[in-house]
Amino acid sequence: MGPLIPNEIIPVEWNFVLAILIGMAFGYIMEASGFSSSRKLVGVFYGYDFAVLKVFLTACLVSLIGLSYMNYLNWVDLDQLFVQPTYLWAALIGGVIMGVGFLAGGFCPGTSLCAVGIGKIDGIAFTIGLFIGIMIFSELFEWIEPIYEDYNLGHVTLDETIGISREIIIFVFTILAILAFAVSDRIRKRTKKIFY
Amino acid sequence: MSARFKTKRILVKRSYQFLAVLLIILSGGLLLLPEIQKHEGLSPEYYVKNMLSTERYISTDELADRIINEDPALLIIDTRTTEEFKKFSLPNAINIPVSEIFNPGNNLYLDQEVYDIVLYSNDHFFAEEVWMLGNRLGYQRLYVLQGGLNAWFNTIIKPTYPDQTMSNEEFERYNFRKAAGKYFGVATDTIEIITEVKIAPTPKKKVVPKPKKKKRMPEGGC
Numbered sequence: 001m002g003p004l005i006p007n008e009i010i011p012v013e014w015n016f017v018l019a020i021l022i023g024m025a026f027g028y029i030m031e032a033s034g035f036s037s038s039r040k041l042v043g044v045f046y047g048y049d050f051a052v053l054k055v056f057l058t059a060c061l062v063s064l065i066g067l068s069y070m071n072y073l074n075w076v077d078l079d080q081l082f083v084q085p086t087y088l089w090a091a092l093i094g095g096v097i098m099g100v101g102f103l104a105g106g107f108c109p110g111t112s113l114c115a116v117g118i119g120k121i122d123g124i125a126f127t128i129g130l131f132i133g134i135m136i137f138s139e140l141f142e143w144i145e146p147i148y149e150d151y152n153l154g155h156v157t158l159d160e161t162i163g164i165s166r167e168i169i170i171f172v173f174t175i176l177a178i179l180a181f182a183v184s185d186r187i188r189k190r191t192k193k194i195f196y
Numbered sequence: 197m198s199a200r201f202k203t204k205r206i207l208v209k210r211s212y213q214f215l216a217v218l219l220i221i222l223s224g225g226l227l228l229l230p231e232i233q234k235h236e237g238l239s240p241e242y243y244v245k246n247m248l249s250t251e252r253y254i255s256t257d258e259l260a261d262r263i264i265n266e267d268p269a270l271l272i273i274d275t276r277t278t279e280e281f282k283k284f285s286l287p288n289a290i291n292i293p294v295s296e297i298f299n300p301g302n303n304l305y306l307d308q309e310v311y312d313i314v315l316y317s318n319d320h321f322f323a324e325e326v327w328m329l330g331n332r333l334g335y336q337r338l339y340v341l342q343g344g345l346n347a348w349f350n351t352i353i354k355p356t357y358p359d360q361t362m363s364n365e366e367f368e369r370y371n372f373r374k375a376a377g378k379y380f381g382v383a384t385d386t387i388e389i390i391t392e393v394k395i396a397p398t399p400k401k402k403v404v405p406k407p408k409k410k411k412r413m414p415e416g417g418c
Contacts, residue, residue, distance in 0.1 A: 065222045072229060167226040174223040178216045 003075030027114060036115040038106025038122060039194075045103055047191045050184035057177045064170055088151035105129065246331055253342040254314055256351045257369065260376040263287055271311035275322040286316065286348070287380070294322050297329055309336045316341035316348075352376050 004010045034040045034051065043049025071078040102108050105126045107115060112130060115123025137144070159166040246252075262270050263286070272289040274281050281291040292302050294317075306313065315323035315338060323340045330338045341348070350356070355373035358366040 061219055061223075065219070065226065068226050069222075072226075072232060167223075167229075171223045171227055174219050178219065181212075181216070 003070055007075065027117065030111065030114050031118060035111045036118055036120060036123065038115070041108070041111060042103060042106050043194075047187050048194045050181075050188055053184055054181055057180065061174055061177055064173070068166070068170060083155040083157055086153040086156050087149060088153060090148050090150075093147065101133075243332065247328070252327055252338065252340050253320075254339045255342055256348050257372065257376075259286075259314055259341055259348075260352050260373075260380075264376060264379050267312075269311055271305065271313045273305065273313055273315050273326075275315055275317045275326050280318070284345070286345075289316075292326075294325055297326055306330055306335050306338075307333070312337050312339060314339045314341055317344050319344045319346055352380060353382055 005012050005015060030036070033055065035055075040049050041052055044052045067076060067078060067081075070076040098108070105112070105122075107123060107126045109130060112123050112126040116127050141148070159169050162169075259272075263272075272286050274285050274289045274291045275294050275297075276291075277293050278291055281289075281293075285291070290305060292299075292305065296302060297306075313335075315326050317323045320340050320342060321344075323344060327338050327340050343350075352373055355370055355377070358370050
């Protein structure tokens with residue numbers, strides 16, 4: 001838990017306690033803002049509710065800008081952050097499957113557990129399906145493996161790939177996100193109001 | 197739409213606008229911040245921790261074992277002067293004197309992550325110097341032969357005979373060193389390790405017939 005533990009402000013044993021507290025806060029806020037409702041979640045696709053888009057983009061922006069300032073103040077070393085390796089085929093196919101599943105089931109994996117937490121039957125059905133999917137994937141992994149591990153681009157980041165400084169990308173991303181908020185608001189006003 | 201609802205809507209909108217402006221200012225601020233000079237390489241704390249750690253040492257026994265087993269991931273570097281290197285060196289060692297450690301040609305050997313590099317000198321001080329400089333430059337997998345060639349002579353080439361009261365491990369180590377010495381060209385003999393205590397068979401009791409005392413006739417004497 002940077003920057004508190006690496007700077008020895010709190011001992012390392014707090015890692016797990018903080019993880020549990022942050023996890024609980026995350027679940028609570030997600031539920032409180034209506035993310036356990038599949039109608040709200042799929043609203044992005046139908047254009048009557050853009051809460052998901054706004055929440056995720058805002059979270060991205062806050063962490064991006066916050067981490068950059070912490071890096072500047074030497075509280076956190078950005079070069080030590082783990083960057084997920086990019087497997088192009090896996091990302092593309094997985095993204096499509098995830099999107100279809102999201103739209104058909106009305107949840108993403110995290111929010112489905114959130115719905116299970118408050119006892120929603122559709123959430124429970126979705127989670128059972130999730131585990132069946134995991135089982136099928138594991139059983140067929142030998143066949144899927146060549147595609148799964150193909151086209152590994154390594155730990156690539158946008159600034160290194162394009163060759164533009166990280167700060168410019170953050171600024172452009174912020175502007176784009178705010179534009180997306182404004183545009184999504186316009187779309188929401190034009191679509192028919194749905195009460196749920 | 198009531199006036200109250202309208203004002204509420206405007207307030208919500210204003211808070212959104214405020215957040216949007218805040219995000220733009222903060223991300224724009226990142227662009228305007230002056231460049232900062234970051235410490236390159238190791239942090240002082242990490243460096244001190246590395247210096248105090250004894251993990252960098254490798255014993256002469258371990259090195260001998262790895263040389264004999266032809267460990268493919270082993271690279272031995274002699275840090276003494278070229279004259280000394282010509283007189284004697286460990287098998288397959290490469291000579292990089294301390295004074296030439298920054299020679300760009302030597303980076304090929306030192307700056308890599310494939311081999312375990314064992315540095316040695318007569319004692320371990322020159323090797324330690326190279327280790328410290330290499331560590332500062334971020335080189336990986338550098339080790340120091342503890343005691344250097346002096347320890348090598350005292351352990352592998354001319355091991356001291358263990359005391360009789362010492363444990364079996366000491367004798368085993370002695371034998372290993374003698375055998376290793378043979379590999380490196382020293383002719384000596386090994387001693388037998390006592391693994392089992394042989395108990396001598398109990399001798400059969402010999403029955404020694406006792407000569408019966410003959411009854412003496414009472415001797416009279418008067």
